[in-house]
Amino acid sequence: MIVSLAVAAAVLFATGTYLLLQRQLSRIILGLALLGHGSVVALLVAGGRTGDPPLVDGEPTGTYSDPLVQAMALTAIVITFAVIVFLLALASRSWELTGDDAVEDDTEDRRVAALTGIEELEETFEPAADEREGLDDDADAAPADAPGSALDPAGGAVAP
Amino acid sequence: MTPAPALPIVLALVGAALATLAWQRVRLQRAVSLASLTGALVAAGAMLAATRDGTVLTTEVGGWSADIGIALSVDLTSALLLTVSLATMLAVLVFSIAQRTDDPRVFHPTYLVLTAGVSLAFITGDLFNLFVSFEMLLIASYVLVTLGGRRDQVSHGMTYVVINLLASTLFITTIAFVYAACGTVNLAELGVRFPALDDDLRLALGLLVLTVFGIKAALFPLFSWLPDAYPAAPTPITAIFAGLLTKVGVYALVRSSTSLGLQDLGPILLVAAGLTMVIGVLGAIAQNDVKRILSFHVVSQIGYMVMGLGLFTVAGIAGAILFVIHQIPVKTSLFLVGGLIEAREGTGALDRLGGLARAVPLVAALFVLPALSLAGIPPFSGFVAKLSLIEAGSAAQSYVIVAVSLVGSALTLFSMTKIWAGAFWGAAPEDAPEPAEASDDPTSGRPNHALALAATIGAVGLTVLIAVASGPLYEWSVTAAEQLLAGPSGTVGP
Numbered sequence: 001m002i003v004s005l006a007v008a009a010a011v012l013f014a015t016g017t018y019l020l021l022q023r024q025l026s027r028i029i030l031g032l033a034l035l036g037h038g039s040v041v042a043l044l045v046a047g048g049r050t051g052d053p054p055l056v057d058g059e060p061t062g063t064y065s066d067p068l069v070q071a072m073a074l075t076a077i078v079i080t081f082a083v084i085v086f087l088l089a090l091a092s093r094s095w096e097l098t099g100d101d102a103v104e105d106d107t108e109d110r111r112v113a114a115l116t117g118i119e120e121l122e123e124t125f126e127p128a129a130d131e132r133e134g135l136d137d138d139a140d141a142a143p144a145d146a147p148g149s150a151l152d153p154a155g156g157a158v159a160p
Numbered sequence: 161m162t163p164a165p166a167l168p169i170v171l172a173l174v175g176a177a178l179a180t181l182a183w184q185r186v187r188l189q190r191a192v193s194l195a196s197l198t199g200a201l202v203a204a205g206a207m208l209a210a211t212r213d214g215t216v217l218t219t220e221v222g223g224w225s226a227d228i229g230i231a232l233s234v235d236l237t238s239a240l241l242l243t244v245s246l247a248t249m250l251a252v253l254v255f256s257i258a259q260r261t262d263d264p265r266v267f268h269p270t271y272l273v274l275t276a277g278v279s280l281a282f283i284t285g286d287l288f289n290l291f292v293s294f295e296m297l298l299i300a301s302y303v304l305v306t307l308g309g310r311r312d313q314v315s316h317g318m319t320y321v322v323i324n325l326l327a328s329t330l331f332i333t334t335i336a337f338v339y340a341a342c343g344t345v346n347l348a349e350l351g352v353r354f355p356a357l358d359d360d361l362r363l364a365l366g367l368l369v370l371t372v373f374g375i376k377a378a379l380f381p382l383f384s385w386l387p388d389a390y391p392a393a394p395t396p397i398t399a400i401f402a403g404l405l406t407k408v409g410v411y412a413l414v415r416s417s418t419s420l421g422l423q424d425l426g427p428i429l430l431v432a433a434g435l436t437m438v439i440g441v442l443g444a445i446a447q448n449d450v451k452r453i454l455s456f457h458v459v460s461q462i463g464y465m466v467m468g469l470g471l472f473t474v475a476g477i478a479g480a481i482l483f484v485i486h487q488i489p490v491k492t493s494l495f496l497v498g499g500l501i502e503a504r505e506g507t508g509a510l511d512r513l514g515g516l517a518r519a520v521p522l523v524a525a526l527f528v529l530p531a532l533s534l535a536g537i538p539p540f541s542g543f544v545a546k547l548s549l550i551e552a553g554s555a556a557q558s559y560v561i562v563a564v565s566l567v568g569s570a571l572t573l574f575s576m577t578k579i580w581a582g583a584f585w586g587a588a589p590e591d592a593p594e595p596a597e598a599s600d601d602p603t604s605g606r607p608n609h610a611l612a613l614a615a616t617i618g619a620v621g622l623t624v625l626i627a628v629a630s631g632p633l634y635e636w637s638v639t640a641a642e643q644l645l646a647g648p649s650g651t652v653g654p
Contacts, residue, residue, distance in 0.1 A: 020322075020326070025318065028322060032322065032325050032326065035326065035329045036325075036329050036332075038329075038333075039330075039332035039333040040332065042332075042333050042336040042337070043332060043333075043335065043336040043339070045336070045340070046336040046339045046340035069336075069339065072345075075288070075292060076291075076332045079292070079295045079299075079328075080325075080329070083295075083298075083299065083302070083321065083325050083328070086299070086303075086321065087318070087325070090306060090314055090317060090318050090321065091318070093306075093309055094314045094315065094318065097314060098311065103315075103318075104315060106388075108388075
């Protein structure tokens, strides 16, 4: 039981990390949710072997499961859930504002790239202002990049 | 009379509930916030008086014994930081009310939840409860960063939330591993059981703890979220974040590394501290906006606190505590002055400012005091804090970190003169807009500049007070550091 839970936690961490490294906000949020689940499973594993319910007929059985980790796991679930919902609300607001689900280039990165003449940022992340239909296609879809919005700061940093 | 340790938290949370109920009446909300924050500050002061001689106040929440319940424990470190934090938060609350940035109805309840989270972080004696307190203050901070819903707020707020949620996930995982290894999350009990573990296991868990709190405290190389996220918020919010939130992370780092006995990680901490100081201040020099410069300074100053911790001597940790105490009001008042400038000129960009020393000499004076203090010029509070750190470093014969910290100080002074020369000296730019009488912010009523100024004076006054009282404060810091290093902080054990 402990081994299978540990494997489950490992799989959750692996997929969560993979999703977290994506360019779409929705995938990042899903990745965080999976990471949260992974840590909760790890917390349950930390309680040791499973046993009987702790309070049967008001008599301790002597072989009951550790209730402390369950209490902690419950708290962690509630908190992670709340923050994930807040993130979804932010992502929805971001969609309203930019019409896109992708994380924008970092303004600071763009400035530095412009200084050194590196063109890769522009290549990997082309403006697609007039192609709203193509949004779901791939990570290359970019937010509307009107000249006036150059000062708009962006979320995740992307190394050139 | 000794107050119950939980009093500041209870006052803040009750205040938050009342403020939520009064959401249609801004005046009532303001009164409730001010009253509960003042009450919490008084309680913190009383706890400081009670723990001054080294007593530790403890409570077992709900009467459950500490091995299965939650223990709250106030020692001198907690009481000192709590008092300074709550005093600073009160000044910022007044500033927010004065600048009318508190208008959206959620501000007051959220701010009070932030207060409760910060207080709980300082007071708790339980690793999992520390996680809960971090989440309380973080969730409040998520809301406050993105309150306006503007585009830059949303995109920067997103980075901030994602990074912090990732750190929280790591935190839960760390707690799981620690619990699996030690069978407890009570910090005092961990202080007994943790050192008995294998060396390899201690190293692995110690590094995890370091990573988690390193992200929260914006330690190199985990700081890159901070200079983007902080300037996006309204100025009073940025001020309180810069002054407080990373310091709570530093406090958690200090508390957990001393409780768990992570002396072996000292060299790693010192390297991270040195890099944090230098890279943070170099980032500040490269910036042009007042708030962004100050945000990079937040990072840089974290290095000094961690330097004290990395030495793992009484003098070093005392220096770190004194540095945190000095830093909270100094950083906050610098941001408040930045807010005053922005409210007056409509911009914080240095190349569009100038001549403020002649136009508003009082604001200039309010900038100079904390700026010189930040750079560590005598006789201000930063000088005392840095001197104690450098003495501690020399005593421990860690001359490299001492040299790095001195270079960092010089660079700090340089970038402060950059703000001074750009904003306060020189001629006012010709195309400058007229001093904004009524800002176009969607706020109700005109900002009360006099009250905002008074709040800033209050925050600056606090830094001056710390400089004046630095003698006794240093003695208290030494007592606090001895308590921390003496192992289990007297929390009720099973």
